[in-house]
Amino acid sequence: MNDLPAHLLALPVPVLLIASVAIVSLLGLASEPVRRALILSPYQVRKNGHVHRLLTAGWVHADFSHLAFNMFSLYFFTEQTIRVLGVARYLALYVTAVIVGFIPTTLRHMRNPNYSSLGASGAVAAVMFSAVLLVPKLKLQLMFLPIPVPGIVFAVAYLAYSAWHSVAAGDDINHDAHFSGAIYGALLTYLLEPARVERTVKSFF
Template identity: 40%
Template sequence: MNSIPTIIIAVTALVTYAGLSDFSFFEKYKFNISAVKYGQQYRMLTSGFLHADWFHFIFNMYSFWTFANFLTREFNTMNFLLIYFGSMLLGSLLTYYIHKNESYYSAVGASGAVTGIIFCAILLYPEIELLLFFAIPIPGFLFAVLYLGYSIYGMKGRFDNIGHTAHLGGAIGGLVLTLFLRPDLFESRVLFIGILLIPIAVLIYLVKMKKI
């Protein structure tokens, strides 16, 4: 089972290398609103294997590897892949929905999928400690709430080049798919789930009110 994360990292490395080596390859498979709108929905998944540079790749894949090791003890191969690619797809779908009127909008990276894996691990192990700003240890459940809140803030403010929408979509995907596969968590994690629903409800409200 541990070979699955390794295979994902290897394939992502190969596709990233191809994209960074060949501009036309990169342009063909990146996420782009206009291209998706006109029938190239495959970009919603292929863009998750491309990265803007090697630092982007290393950061995403290191995060993925760290948390994937927790999940390989919890899920079989099919369910693990469902969480990874389901989170990737939901990140792309939310990005498309939020930015559908911005024909120029483009994005690459496995961030949606990786965020889904991270939030799945946090839901299963809320007591796990993570480093805020790579220095301050905080419990996983607090990190999850802060992360969702910051993602919504980043989507609304658009003050940087980070794909906050894909992050948020991936986080929601990781939570929903984990609960689908492990409904017993509704009993043991009910308070935590309720807390996480607050920023998600805020997102829905902001979208409906056209404030994002």
């Protein structure tokens, strides 16, 4: 048992991050009180100062498919992002993107006691677009497709799906956070690696 912390520290950061989101999300799916305690309620943020919900809502998901889709997407883009940014800057990107992704809808729904939101979508989108800007030739080998998919194609399709679902869905998933997260991820990546991002943008045109 004394060796457990060392074993945990030896695990890759992406595994620990994804595991933390998965474990908390499953607890939220199994326990409604846990879910209610963590989910983002802009009304509670305004009325009771529950600012922590801007962070904790990124660790709960609407259902297993929502969790799996976000975590698989995050996994596909994380390695390349860490390779360039390093662990500390990657974690800073992810955690701050969780918060920033929720800000627009929080401001919009602060007076609506019936509105709530959850999911790691903003942070996942931030990592996606960070990876695309850092590694423009990134390609993903998806098990259901016979050929590699360019990272930029996957990222844009992810946003397109979110745009459609944002209009059609009636769930608690914050699909709008994909866009705010993507923009934030791109801007922060530029601040961290301006020369590299400029080369990527030039290669697209």
